[in-house]
Amino acid sequence: MDWSHSRADFPILNERVHGQPLIYFDNAATTQKPRVVLDRLRSYYEHENANVHRGIHELSNRATAGFEAARARAAQFLNARSADEIIFTRGTTEGINLVAAAWGSKHLQPGDKILLTEMEHHSNIVPWQLLAARTGAELLFLPVTGDIGLLDLTRLDEWLTKGVKLFAMTHISNSLGTINPVIELCARARRMGIHTLVDAAQSAGHRPLDVQEIGCDFLAFSGHKMCGPTGIGVLYGRQEILETMPPYQGGGEMILSVSFQKSTWKNPPHRFEAGTPDISGAVGLHAAMDYLDAIGRQKIAEHDQELGAYANEKLAGMKGGIRLFGPHIGRAGVVSFLLEGVHAHDVVTVADQRGVALRGGHHCNQPLMHKLGVESTARASFYFYNTKQEIDRLVEVLGEIQKFFGV
Amino acid sequence: MMFDDLSDLYQQVILDHCKHPRNFHELPTATCSAQGRNPLCGDQLKLFLALDGEVIKDISFLGSGCCISKASASLLTDSVKGKTKAEVLSLFEQVHEMVTSGEVKGDVGKLAVFAGVHKFPARVKCAILAWHALKSALSGAGEPVSTETEEM
Numbered sequence: 057m058d059w060s061h062s063r064a065d066f067p068i069l070n071e072r073v074h075g076q077p078l079i080y081f082d083n084a085a086t087t088q089k090p091r092v093v094l095d096r097l098r099s100y101y102e103h104e105n106a107n108v109h110r111g112i113h114e115l116s117n118r119a120t121a122g123f124e125a126a127r128a129r130a131a132q133f134l135n136a137r138s139a140d141e142i143i144f145t146r147g148t149t150e151g152i153n154l155v156a157a158a159w160g161s162k163h164l165q166p167g168d169k170i171l172l173t174e175m176e177h178h179s180n181i182v183p184w185q186l187l188a189a190r191t192g193a194e195l196l197f198l199p200v201t202g203d204i205g206l207l208d209l210t211r212l213d214e215w216l217t218k219g220v221k222l223f224a225m226t227h228i229s230n231s232l233g234t235i236n237p238v239i240e241l242c243a244r245a246r247r248m249g250i251h252t253l254v255d256a257a258q259s260a261g262h263r264p265l266d267v268q269e270i271g272c273d274f275l276a277f278s279g280h281k282m283c284g285p286t287g288i289g290v291l292y293g294r295q296e297i298l299e300t301m302p303p304y305q306g307g308g309e310m311i312l313s314v315s316f317q318k319s320t321w322k323n324p325p326h327r328f329e330a331g332t333p334d335i336s337g338a339v340g341l342h343a344a345m346d347y348l349d350a351i352g353r354q355k356i357a358e359h360d361q362e363l364g365a366y367a368n369e370k371l372a373g374m375k376g377g378i379r380l381f382g383p384h385i386g387r388a389g390v391v392s393f394l395l396e397g398v399h400a401h402d403v404v405t406v407a408d409q410r411g412v413a414l415r416g417g418h419h420c421n422q423p424l425m426h427k428l429g430v431e432s433t434a435r436a437s438f439y440f441y442n443t444k445q446e447i448d449r450l451v452e453v454l455g456e457i458q459k460f461f462g463v
Numbered sequence: 464m465m466f467d468d469l470s471d472l473y474q475q476v477i478l479d480h481c482k483h484p485r486n487f488h489e490l491p492t493a494t495c496s497a498q499g500r501n502p503l504c505g506d507q508l509k510l511f512l513a514l515d516g517e518v519i520k521d522i523s524f525l526g527s528g529c530c531i532s533k534a535s536a537s538l539l540t541d542s543v544k545g546k547t548k549a550e551v552l553s554l555f556e557q558v559h560e561m562v563t564s565g566e567v568k569g570d571v572g573k574l575a576v577f578a579g580v581h582k583f584p585a586r587v588k589c590a591i592l593a594w595h596a597l598k599s600a601l602s603g604a605g606e607p608v609s610t611e612t613e614e615m
């Protein structure tokens with residue numbers, strides 16, 4: 057596979073920063089956008105823009121057709137049984153909040169438990185804390201084994217006890233690069249009658265995703281982390297469950313009829329999409345899904361893992377102290393590290409001057425960082441347009457940083 | 464030279480104070496203290512002050528953070544020892560102006576090494592963290608205070 061062709065699809069990768077060629081290693085935060093997605097946004101606004109599900113006029117029909125085609129495409133992208141299982145959201149965060157608000161307030165009683173893992177992003181912790189405070193439910197956290205960053209599954213059955221109503225887990229950790237065995241986790245939860253939610257923010261667009269194979273009840277992802285625009289995401293929900301859930305927000309689009317005192321609402325998915333949605337975002341996401349599948353998500357996954365493994369090996373081989381986080385094998389293209397004696401933010405500032413965009417901080421994983429006994433790490437996260445040469449350059453720059461700070 | 468702008472940011476004095484922070488301990492004689500925390504980076508530090516009336520007789524700090532925040536706290540302790548509250552508050556304004564605009568107004572002594580920070584907007588918070596903590600300690604009027612400066 058010649059990845060330099062794909063690289064050429066991304067205009068921004070030709071940017072220079074601080075006079076240096078850009079090496080973009082902050083893909084776990086957001087990915088760059090290929091020209092086809094940018095073109096699609098422009099053509100939508102130039103030829104199709106109107107509000108959806110409202111007008112009878114031609115442009116409204118075009119906008120509605122584009123929006124609903126994106127929904128059908130998302131269903132296919134995830135192998136959902138039906139497009140009715142696809143709810144458009146602002147992103148992963150809103151998808152999880154929607155489940156917490158609509159499913160949680162309907163189905164949770166005081167004393168019920170929600171099982172999370174210690175490697176969750178804040179967006180898969182805080183909505184459940186808010187829900188717990190409202191309902192009297194309780195949060196449990198499946199432990200992480202330490203720097204190696206694996207879930208401790210030895211006692212999973214003890215965690216999946218009665219009283220747990222939902223198990224919400226990340227597919228791929230955004231700070232550790234761990235790929236969790238979600239098929240097994242969901243199967244074991246299901247056997248106990250426990251519902252499951254998969255946070256696919258880091259896996260959608262990085263590997264094939266099949267919600268029927270995973271066997272989850274909910275799955276959420278963000279368009280902007282997979283070549284799509286910001287402001288659009290998808291929540292998949294199993295139809296039988298969506299049907300039991302009350303609306304998330306009220307407003308236009310989601311109702312059947314409204315009187316001054318009372319309203320009735322539409323069936324899923326429209327019940328959960330109040331107000332004018334991000335129409336251009338949805339059609340842009342459609343283009344992103346087409347683009348990724350034209351490359352092949354399996355190929356992207358293999359390349360991701362190759363880059364992750366290569367970076368891990370190169371960093372581990374560096375002279376001087378370096379602490380690496382995450383599994384040594386079978387990891388995603390996300391590596392977190394600390395150079396001994398240099399704070400992550402100093403690493404990121406210096407790397408930036410050399411054109412290398414890293415992330416430094418707690419990566420919205422504060423409880424995990426706390427558990428590992430660090431305040432922050434530096435993180436390099438890859439996508440298919442990155443190269444081994446770029447990783448070599450990173451290692452070189454890190455060497456310069458060690459020299460600069462005299463460690 | 465490899466790192467031009469960087470040597471503006473990380474001046475030798477800063478690298479030195481970051482590696483060998485001064486007054487880096489608790490202060491048994493402290494009459495007040497304050498915490499500063501940068502929730503974005505996880506940087507946190509605690510200042511201890513021994514006030515004698517209006518005068519800062521002694522000062523120290525503890526904490527962890529990046530090179531800039533550590534060096535800033537270290538240089539702060541060096542430069543406010545023996546000064547009055549009023550002098551320190553006006554120094555705060557000078558330092559604040561300097562790290563945001565790069566302009567050095569009046570005599571800030573060694574603190575002038577932080578002028579280069581303004582070229583790195585993401586790091587201004589690191590340089591100013593200890594100063595916010597100091598201000599909040601002083602506003603506690605001698606009482607022990609613990610204030611978190613959560614500017615995002």
Ligand SMILES: Cc1ncc(COP(=O)(O)O)c(C=O)c1O
Pocket residue numbers: 084085146147148149150177179180226228229230255257258278420
């Ligand atoms: C694992 C994980 N979950 C959730 C999110 C939140 O995604 P968004 O900010 O797009 O809603 C992120 C992104 O930072 C993430 O990495």
